Amino acid sequence: MTHSGSGAPVWWRETAPTWRAGGWTIALRGDELADIRRGDVVILRAVRAVVRDAGWNTVPVSVIDANLGAESLVLQLRHEGLGAAVISTLTVDLQGDALRIDWDAENLRDFDTCRVGLVVLHPPSDAGRAITATHSDGSLERTALPDAISPHQPIMDICALQVGDGDGDGDGATMLRFDGDVFEMEDQRNWSDASFKTYSRPLALPYPYALRAGERVHQVITLDAPLLPPAAQKRRAEISLVEGGAFPLVGVEASTAPDGPNPQPSSPVGDFRIVELNLTTPTWRAALARAAADGLPLDVRLVTDADPAPLAEAAHALADHRVIAITAFDSILHVSERSAVEGLRTALSAAGLAIPIRGGARSHFTELNREHRRIPDDVEGITITTTPLFHSLDTEQLVEALAMQRLIATQTVEMAAGLPVHIGPVTLRPRFNNVATTPQSAPTLTDLSQGYGAQFTGADDERQDARELAAWTIASAAALAVPGVASLAWFETWGPRGLRDASGMPRPVADAITKVAALAGRTLLWGGSPDGLLWAIGARGEDGDIILLANLDRTSRPLRLTGADTSPLEVNVGAGEWLRLHRAHSSTRLSRQWTGAPRVPDGTARDARSHRPDPRSI
Template sequence: MSFQPLTDDQPEPSASVQARLAPPVRVLSAGPWTARLVGDELAHISFAGRPVLRAVKAVVRDQDWRTPQPSVRSVEIKQDDNGLHTRWTVVFAGYGVDYDAVLSAVFTPATVEISFEGTAAHGFRSNRIGLVVLHPPADAGKDITVEHPDGGSTASQFPLDVSPHQPLMDIAALEWADAGTAFRLSFTGDVFETEDQRNWTDASFKTYSTPLSRPFPVDIAAGDTVRQSVLLEAATLEPQEAVEAAAVAAAGDAGGPRVVTAHIGGESGRVPALAVVAGPQPGLLPAIPGLDAIVVELVEESGGAGQSESAGSGSDRSGWAAQLDAAAAAAAAVHGAGLDIRAVTADPAGAVAELAPYLAEAKRLAVFHPASHVTEPDSWQEFKASVRAAGFGGSLLAGTRAHFTELNRDSSRTPSDADALTFSITPQMHSTEAAHIIDSVPMQRLAALNALQLAGGRPVHVGPVTLLPRFNAVATSGDDAEAEADELQDQPFTAAWMLASISALTLDGVASVSYFEASGPRGISDVDGRLNPAGELLKQLAALRDSVVLSVEAGQADADAVTLYPVQSPEGLVIFAGNLSGAAVAVDVRLPDGAGAGDGDTALGRLDLGPWSAGVVRFPAADFPAPS
């Protein structure tokens, strides 16, 4: 098969991009335990080959919940008769924070103890400092016992559906069992609690220090020190020799060639409608036939000079007309698309005058309050009546401009008569590592499925989906900093991640998905109108809107990094492929029996995917006609 990259002009990754995609990894092994020191976090902690914890790491959050970038300065690893001892130093710097930390991990046959000691180099305001434990999403539904600081205990469970609030509180220790092994995780230095990070599409439940019920932010003085530790204990009925043998066998299974066999099956969905955010210069985006809409985010500023007369004394909507003019011109003249207007205003009904001239071109309209970032029910009915009276005949959306978290927590307040629901996605609310961005993809599907449950039969419009947050939904300082751009934006990695995201969100009921901005450092094209790999992917998939997507089954455990998205169109079979790993992968592609090949041969051939790559393979309709 001839695999074609999405763009001929692939950008050369910078040194920082290469370091981001392939951070230093140190494999640690001691008796039945294995783990990986990936950058600053102790990741993938396993016992006898069974995953136990996704990661343990230290975090420092500023007063707006932003995470200063951690930088590992030194690593020491020593092994003796008493076990394996690892020590690493980390400096957290950024957002006015300069913080030094020393972490250590000691492995013995029955325990792993991770300790943290951090000291502030100068004063700042912080919402959290200390250790966090990330539990794998596979723990959903698992029974667990919570031991409390007062000596009591509570029987509980990791939730199956995404929990809007903390499922485990007031934690001194956690106990659970898995495949004949009992585990105990105890904490010192603070009281801990657990939140469901799947709300933010993180692939984890997170147990963290300093309960949210305590006031924040707090003042940190130069020299202030935090000390914490977590102790993971394992007790098994199996002989120790058998446990260690299982660990060695599991470690050995990780090697070998990466060959994936993928079986393409029947219809599993339809290519969703795809949209893009206007951004500052939507006119730079080249034509994308089949594009559903251009999303225009209109944020009402606090009152001041230059505000429109109809905006009222407390708000400024004077820039809305220019944004709408630019987006409407690009949508209609260049793409043949509509507008998807998202207005952020404290006075939705009062904003209708600014929106009225553009409502005829709008497919969808949503309103959110600038403080809560959700559709507030107390102004909804007046807004709905006003906008319908102004002639809007499209779909009225309710929900949140922020994460699924806000939709989940405010579901009881979401207007029940909205035509559809909406929420946005960013994979870097808590972690910026490439591995966490990749792991967010199946959580996107879970969040969308939960949103469809909340919608009760109404469609869901997902997005904008962006690599970094468009705004800080949880800032406490009130500062409205400009959205940051990710250096990965124009890389093939982002196209491969976007393909995986589209595949995850190809669900019955997900009516549209919007991605990134039209142009610029957060966009799908550059200032000269050249599409980057993610832009070319969006262009090719937009042209296949509502075409049949075929199912894919890949049996290998290491197939998670590979995305195949087969689309059956009138022109033939189109297979989009992406590899979200730093190693080349060979994919043997097979069709169902009797499909596409003579003499009973169902093999399409071998598809060779390079590291961090995305591309497409096309087969003509003469060989693979669309089903009648």
């Protein structure tokens, strides 16, 4: 992450250089070959050479040299850190009309790894398309990429793939051939990544495994796709909002940061406070006290190893607090498996408490998707969280995750089968590494001078300070607030992952959360996004409709807003900005407030049926 001259974090990288040859185009985003197109059609979301350490952490990579020639694209890479040192050459060139991607890597240092090789990211638009896999024995498997997020690998033992049937599916068929290893595919939408990933070294093989100094890894991927006529010009972006039951309650997680020299003031933001108490660590009592100090009802998450003694102590400690719900997660599986839920129920009963018990996953939608049958049927709600930056730290990944959040929310509601769904806290980076192969760091003191939870096991992101994060959060609310979702939560109250920094100064995202939280108790107005970049969410009350709009694109965008039993409205939303609109039921005029940077005075605009809003007032 870099910073602008003003010191603010830069949201978007500089424009990525583009390589073009033979009807193919590739955007070069650092070490990533991104948006690989044949003509106007996106064939692959990306190809990247990755090195993982023994805990599945990505080894940092540097581009030593990049040569974008007329006939080839050549990157010299160095993966170094976390005990690894790998140098490699990534070469892209043409073989007739086909594109050949060749990666030749040399390991310089003995280390243990979970993966070293090329990964291919297929776009989420491939969902539902016919696909034919060629296996290592030469046999063919004809299937389709799943529409719903697949809990497990949809295709195994891959030597080649034909994506699309090439006959009437609108964009022809893509052929991919993989050499150098056996590949398989997973559905990365589980982690809110906008892709299906084909990767090497099957997960059925033991990991981590040793890679010796001097060993080489050589892999080749060959792409072939038809060059189709240019696509028709896109229509104007439009979002239609409809009523969808009650607007979700909005919460924030209690800070996990270390205590500073001056106590932080209580935070009134939101309807409730999430606090995760890891009963296997000594800080949980202090964490509970910090969360309760905000004076809001508590949504308590317990991490337990099923030892009944800490569960009993926690239950008695909760008796003095307003607790709206409690969820127990197994400390190894990270889901509410039956023994954790039953142990919690026994502890609450012994303490004389009648608190609603929820079940779910504390890591990613992945674990809920794979392990939901472990959750007892008699829980009173389903809890999940999601983070957009598990596999990649690029802002492109952060923005693309929004459309995947919508898919995760709708699929969770279906899985919940009528139980209310509670999503959050949503954070930029993971709050802990659920696939760690070694024990994670933990606090050793009973107070919060060291912090707790994500302060030890998670990661910070400088984009927490970015003004664009406010627009992203509005868009996230629009993506996640579908009928059946009862509550949403984002970030922490203060600290490096908070709405305020450690000194107490509010970040731009704080205003966005406040505006979303103000909609609770009204009727939800929700709709889809035309492209994953423009989003809208609203709420209807006796005083009229309040609508929040967000634009995550790099440029200002016009938007037509329809539905919600009101006349259409045309607005323009600045790049990385968001708007708050209010329409009173008794008037055709619209009060408009621009919130973000730069700030402009409030303006008014007539109904779009009779007057196009003056762009200067927007």
